Every structure is written in C-alpha cells, then in structure tokens.
Amino acid sequence: MWRYINTEDGHRTLVLEDRSLKRIKEDVIASLKRILSVPDSKAALPRDDYRESAELMLILLGETPERGNHWMRPGAAHHARWMPSILYPAKMYAFSAQTAYDDNTIQKLERMNKFNALFYVNKWLSASVGADAPFNDLQLWHELNEYRKHDASVANAAINAMERHLWYLTEECAVFSVFSHRLSDAERQQIARQLSRTPRPKAFTKGQPRFPILNNSTRLVHLIGPGSWFLFECLHIGAEWLGKPISSWPGDADFLEAETFVRHVKVVNDLSERAVKLVQDFATSITNDETQKQYLLQVVEYQRKAIPNFKKKTLSTK
DSSP: OGGGOOTTSOOOOOOOOSHHHHHHHHHHHHHHHHHHTOOSSTTSOSSHHHHHHHHHHHHHTTOOOTTOOOOOOOOSOOSSTTTHHHHHHHHHHHTGGGSOOOHHHHHHHHHHHHHIIIIIHHHHHTTTOGGGHHHHHHHHHHHHHHHTTTOHHHHHHHHHHHTTOOGGGSHHHHGGGGGOTTSOHHHHHHHHHHHHHSOOOSSOOOSOOOOOOOOTTOOGGGGOOGGGGHHHHHHTOOOGGGGSOGGGGGGOHHHHHHHHHHHHSOOSOHHHHHHHHHHHHHTTSSOOOHHHHHHHHHHHHHHHHHOOSOOHHHHHTO
16 A cells, blocks of 8 residues: 555644643654654664654654654564554554545544554653653543543543553652652652651562552642652662752762662563564564574574664665
8 A cells, every 4th residue: 555655745634623632732742852852872762663653743743853754664673562553553644635544444543643642652752761650650641531521432441551550650659750850849849758757667568569549639749658668678778868958969879879770760661562572573483493483582683783774874884
C-alpha cells in the first residue's frame, strides 16, 4: 500500500476543538520538541523508531518537526513490541484520504491517534527519569480522567490498565518526587515536611507495595506515608536535610546520594520489551538448538549495537 501513497499530496491532522485538549496539545508539542532537541548523548532518544514516533505525533498535531515532515517507509525492524501500534496507525490516518478506508475505520484511527499523540507517546518518552515518575503517573491519571468527557471508552481502558501499574505512586516510590524538577520548590518542600512529620517504622514488611486509591483531589504530598522511609533505609542515609530549606539540599551529602540513585534507577521495562521482541524474532529462525540459539541472540544484539541503523554514513564506516 505504501508504494501507492503520495507523501507530498498533503496529510490529515488531528482536529481538537476543546480548550482543555488544546492546552494538553500545546504542552505535548513543547515537550516533544524539547525531547527531540537533545543532542547526541546518553540523554538523547536511543533509536530511530523513538525519534520517528515523536516526529509523527508532532505532524499529526499540526507541527513541522525540525528536520521536516520525514515519512519513513513502514517496516518490521522495530525493537519494542508496542512501537508498531504508534507508527502504523499514524501513517494510516495521515494518508487515509488516499486509501479505501471506510468512515468507521478512519474514526477509529482518529481516536487511537488522539490518545497516542496527547498522552501515550509523550509520557513514554519522558518516563525514564526516576525522579519524575510519580509526577508523570499522577498527572497522566488526572488527564485521563478529564479525557473521559471526550472519549470515555478509550479513557476508561487506559485508566483500567494504568491502575494495575501504580508502582510509582505507592508510599515507597512517591517520595522520588522530592527530587523532581517538574515540581515547584514549594511542592518539594511540602513533601519533605510531610515525610518529616510521618513516623519512621522500626521495621519494614516484605511483600508487594499497596497501590493508593486516587481521586480528583489527590496530590503527590497525599501519597507520602510510613513506607516512604524505605528509600532512606535501603540507602542507609540520613534525613536531616528534609527539615532544611530546599536551597541548601545540594550541599548535603545524603541528599546527593539519594538524588543520584533516584535519577539513575530503571523505572521502565524497555530493556525487557526489547529482549522479548528479540526472542520472538529469532526463536524459530536458523536453528532450534538451544545453545546455538543463545549464541545467535548474542550475535544479533552485538550487531545491533555496532550498526544501529542502515544509513549510508553508518554502513560506510563499518
């Protein structure tokens, strides 16, 4: 189908009439542009499919990415299982005027792309910073509840899925937000004071953390509890800095140790997703011998790191 598409003949964009959706749209555009502007470094997007997903969402929201409207040919070389559910529907909707899709299909594509563009892609691409995880999750929960007014079935499905994974809104992890620059200094200080007033348990019970019950007035400070001391217990650090002005925190060794841990902790399962996809791609190819299969997976992973893309510049240096 793609070979018959004329990418120079215009494309559909998402139409958002509601004021609240327009506000989310502007926030998402600013966030995606900021993510795409990060230069080549450890903080930059790790793979071309990530960059493509961000650029496609900008295009659907009526913006032109910095490198222009770059339409990549659909392929199967994605290293995370969820990526095709973003890239393919975006192109299907953008060029639906050139296809034989019926109105019902186009409507479903529009609903799916609205969710991806306004919520999913931006939140995923900014989800890897541990300090921001509680803020991102709670903000997403509130935004999805607001989105019920516009598309209840999509919002409810997303909320139901999300409420099975509220790990970073538990007492144990909500305290990560005290290190987040997404919050104002006043909010961070309030969280610190709340923790200071919370009795520290003499011992911590093992087991799965309890998910909070959220409502429309829930804020991060409301999620702090006795379990929030677990971070200090694990790192064997003091908490005197919690009672000091926030401006003095960067000069405290215990604060710096906790901040370093929280900012580098793995909070997404992207590595697992890529491993699962790798096994799916090669589990039944070339060999059925288990030992040889393990060697095969290692070789493929090594090759992907050595040659991350198929651009002429990359291939000519290998």
